[in-house]
Amino acid sequence: MIEFHQVSKQYPGGNQALANVSFTIGDGELVYLSGPSGAGKSTLLKMIAGVEKPSSGRVTVNGQDVGQLNSSGLPYLRRKMGLIFQDQRLLLDRDVLANVMLPLLVTGTARAEADQRARAALDRVGLLNKADAAPQSLSGGEQQRVAVARAIVNRPRIILADEPTANLDKASAARVMSALQAFQSAGITCIIATHDESVLATAPRIISIVGGRLAGLMSGKEITA
Numbered sequence: 001m002i003e004f005h006q007v008s009k010q011y012p013g014g015n016q017a018l019a020n021v022s023f024t025i026g027d028g029e030l031v032y033l034s035g036p037s038g039a040g041k042s043t044l045l046k047m048i049a050g051v052e053k054p055s056s057g058r059v060t061v062n063g064q065d066v067g068q069l070n071s072s073g074l075p076y077l078r079r080k081m082g083l084i085f086q087d088q089r090l091l092l093d094r095d096v097l098a099n100v101m102l103p104l105l106v107t108g109t110a111r112a113e114a115d116q117r118a119r120a121a122l123d124r125v126g127l128l129n130k131a132d133a134a135p136q137s138l139s140g141g142e143q144q145r146v147a148v149a150r151a152i153v154n155r156p157r158i159i160l161a162d163e164p165t166a167n168l169d170k171a172s173a174a175r176v177m178s179a180l181q182a183f184q185s186a187g188i189t190c191i192i193a194t195h196d197e198s199v200l201a202t203a204p205r206i207i208s209i210v211g212g213r214l215a216g217l218m219s220g221k222e223i224t225a
């Protein structure tokens with residue numbers, strides 16, 4: 001379970017990115033984050049991953065206070081998460097398979113097992129046939145699906161995706177989204193920031209953020225501040 005309890009975030013010298021945000025996301029839920037540019041969606045996702053800490057309030061993942069984790073505790077938390085963040089591009093000096101193997105190799109998985117699991121992850125997103133390709137030879141949508149494969153290769157319990165369909169055409173965006181939605185049916189919690197109206201129209205649950213505040217909730221048991 002992911003809980004935000006009266007979370008505010010003030011960047012040093014910057015705007016108030018989030019103000020008194022409270023909500024709960026249960027295990028295995030698929031939740032979309034919507035809101036205009038600058039609303040605070042990326043900040044919210046970064047707090048779940050412990051990349052940013054709240055200025056006040058508390059973010060907990062499975063009861064663990066993320067803001068209190070130190071540099072030895074954070075890697076354990078992140079191992080349970082698959083991150084698809086805008087600043088994590090594919091590495092262009094290695095092929096698709098090597099990009100997907102990387103999270104496994106850095107956590108000590110043997111090369112043969114990493115190879116096998118990375119191929120299985122590429123298969124899940126329909127790109128096993130591109131394993132040996134250079135990332136720059138793929139379309140934008142295919143590159144995003146490789147990023148999805150890289151995010152799930154560690155078998156995370158939670159997937160956090162920040163605008164995974166930004167800059168994609170409709171058909172590519174639909175394939176990326178359906179790849180992500182498939183993980184929810186496998187019991188993985190998915191939180192996806194998106195502007196994609198067609199996705200939001202059919203979303204089971206939306207957390208809407210405007211100006212750093214909770215602006216709307218389609219369902220669930222949120223406590224608005």
Ligand SMILES: Nc1ncnc2c1ncn2[C@@H]1O[C@H](COP(=O)(O)OP(=O)(O)OP(=O)(O)O)[C@@H](O)[C@H]1O
Nearest residue numbers: 011014015016017036037038039040041042043044
């Ligand atoms: N590292 C930072 N330092 C200072 N201010 C920041 C930083 N990151 C974000 N902000 C500010 O916090 C606010 C929320 O930004 P955030 O990136 O979370 O919004 P967003 O909803 O994800 O926007 P977008 O849809 O454009 O990605 C904005 O006013 C932004 O300028």
